[in-house]
Each structure stands twice: as structure tokens, then as C-alpha cells.
Amino acid sequence: MTDIVDDNQTATTPAASPRAEYVPPIFGDSPEGTHVWQRVPYNADDYGPVADFATDFDHADPAYNPNAPEVWKQLREGGCPVAHSDRYGGMWIPITHDTVNEVAYDTENFTSRSVVVSVGRPGDLSLPAPIGGAPPITSDPPFHGMARRLLLPAFAPKKIEPWEPEIRLLCLKLLDEIGDITPGETVIDAAVQYAQNIPVNVIGRMLGFPAADEALFRRFVHDALERIAEEPGTSEGMDDLGEYILGQIQDHRDNPRDDLTSYLLNVELEGQPVNDEIAGGMIILLLIAGIDTTWSAIGSSLWHLAQHPEDHQRLLDDPEVITFALEEFLRTYAPVTMARLVAKDNDFHGCPMQKDDWVLLPFPAANRDPLQFEDADTFVVDRRENRHAAFGLGIHRCLGSNLARLELKVAIEEFVTRFPRFELAGDTRWSVGQIRGPRQLPIRILEVAG
């Protein structure tokens, strides 16, 4: 999920508009008269590796995602509830459950206009709040509520539950495609051969997009979420995404069918048809929001099970425990950190926040706060009390959570059933940036179901 409209790129190309003329980024301290602007020229190499996360936080430091729980623990224990960084033109990072919760609920002082931290900030000429480029995630009240209500029916339990058999077949097919396995010897990559293929296939089918484009969707996710330190306007990734979506909108107008895209093209917002810009932004959000989020959640859960055979065994002995295990996977390995921009100068617990500073919202850190959860750093497979923040807090709480839970549940159930024993077989490579999860996950299969 993302500010799907990466504001690095909205400078030149709004989400669903054709390629526009390149407008150079503008440096300075004001968004006036700009599509995208930078407070200071930025070169990630000037900063180098993070020495102190309290004062120089960088979630895109390659050392961050592999060690994030340790970073949060050190910050909390060092008495730092809100970290800071000069990177990306200035950024604050609340770490505790209370501070993350407070920002998430305060839509007056913090805007969702851009939810992916990047070098560029949206100027006053780019799509403004309260709509933003990818509603409802980039929207503020009052528009946010209208856009959200429009999407909710499509993700209600009775719409999502019928997908279970399809998702199960998909998981079984992926497991079959792994091929011959010699127990005790064969090493598979559970992120590449399994986890990454599940959400992309499901959302592509829901939207009515060609299955052959799955690899392209993963590239779009990468462009939107991971190229955050590049100078605005220097990559064409988001142009390609905008053009792709426009093509799909046209195809669905010419050949209407029973899918999410056709639904969005025909639905009404406050009695009016939704225009292509808003529909396109919503479609982009749906395409991006569910892919690396769910892929990360599946991967992290398998990473855990590969190191904790006792939890794996419990799932096999007591299949009902999956209900609790799912929530605990989501709490302990929450994949999604979102961002806000400071809407007006304010003093946040002694932190002098200035308009247009970034604020990261590490929901995963909130989930490890010992003031909120007993034994917060321990995975308890049947934890009963578990009001975690993996799906966010406040008005933007994940709209796809029914789908995400279903995909995660089926993916884990089928994997642990097919492979009753497996272990880690080498180094895991973690993603870089706001979505945290394994991108390479070598697992040695020790037993295959007969």
C-alpha cells in the first residue's frame, strides 16, 4: 500500500493521466507553484549508513528491516518515544503504541496526502487533499469517508469468502510447481516460489487484469514503494503504471465485465459517476495495496515457522489454533509502515513538528510495545488478547483485511500441510523501505506429506 501516486512522480504525471511534459523539481521551503518540491537537494550517499536511529533514523537503510524489532527496543529502552531524522528533508518517527495511535487519529495536524516517504513532497499544483492521487488512502476527511464507503462493499466478508477455494487451488498449484523434492536436501525459496505469487494473482483476477501481467504488477509495486531516494522526475515507473491503468479502464469501458474495475467505473459518488482520475487512483491503490503487504506477511510467517518447529507442530496437531496464530503472525511481523505529512506546525510531546515534515507511522513498532502487549517481543501461537495495529489505526484502517487474512490463512495452511517439517537454509534477504518482509527465503524441506 502506498501513496500509490508516488509524489516523486506526480510532479510530471498524475496517477491516471497520460505522460505529461517534464517539470523540473523545485528546491526551497514552500510547495507554492510546484507539482513536487524538495526542501534540500538529496543524495542518499551523503548520509551513509545510520549511526544512531534516535537522531538519524532511516527506514530505507538496508540494516533496518532485518533488525527493526531490535531498533525499536533500543529506542524505547533509551527513552526515545519519537525519533527524528534530517533525511528526506525532515522526518519524525513515533515508536510507542500511544504516539503512533495519536498521530493516526489526528487528521487535523497530519494529512494522508502522501503516505510514502520520499525525497519529493507534493506541491500545491499536484492532486491536493482531501482527495489525493489514490483515494481513499491519500484522502483526508470529509472526502475520505465517501471514497471508503464506495469500496467497502467490494471487500465485505460475503464478497471475499467465496474466493477461498480459488486461493486454495492457487496455493496447491504453486506447491506442485516446486517440483520433485528430496527431503533433507532440497532447498526452495519460499518467498520467490510461493509467497510473492499469491496476492498478485488474486488481486489481478479481482480487478480483471491479464494473468500474464503479474510480474509487471510487482515492478509497479517496487517503483511506487522502494525508489524513494531518487530525484523526482528521474524514473518513468509511475508513468507506466498510469498508462497501464488507463489502458485497463478503456478496455473495461469497451468490454464491461463482472469485476472490480467495472464496478468502480459504474459506481456513483454522492450521486455522480466517478471520474477516470478518481477511479484510476482507486484502482492503482487496490493493485498496489495488497501485493507486497500480503506477500510479506506470508513470507514472515513461514520464516518464523522455519525456526520454530514447536509452533509448526501445534498448527498440525490443533488446526483450530490457526485463528489465533494468524493474528499473532500479523502482530509480531506486521509488514506495513505508513506515513503522513505534518499539516500545520504543532508541538508533539515536545517535538517541534513543522508543516511538511514527514511522520512515519510504524504500526509494526506499536505492536511490539510492552505497555500494550504482555511479552511483546515473544510470539505466542495461541495469544488470546490481541488487539494489534497491523492493519492500521483510525480512519484509514485496512480495507482489504478480510482478503489479507484469507490469503494468509490459506497460504500457511497449505504450506504446513504439504511440508510437515522444514527449516531455514541460509540467509534471508529482507525488503527495503516501508513494507517489511522476506524477499529471499531459503527453506530446506525435511518432510513432504505422503
Ligand code: HEM
Ligand atoms: C497483510 C496484508 C495487509 C496489511 C498488513 C495491510 C495494512 C494496511 C494498513 C496499515 C493500512 C492503513 C494505512 C494508513 O493508515 O495510511 C491499510 C490501508 C488500506 N489497505 Fe491494507 N493491508 C494489507 C492488505 C491489503 C489488501 C489485500 C488490500 C486490498 C486489495 C488492502 C487495501 C487497503 C486499502 C484500500 C487501504 C486504505 C484504506 C483507507 O484509506 O481508508 N490492504 N492497509
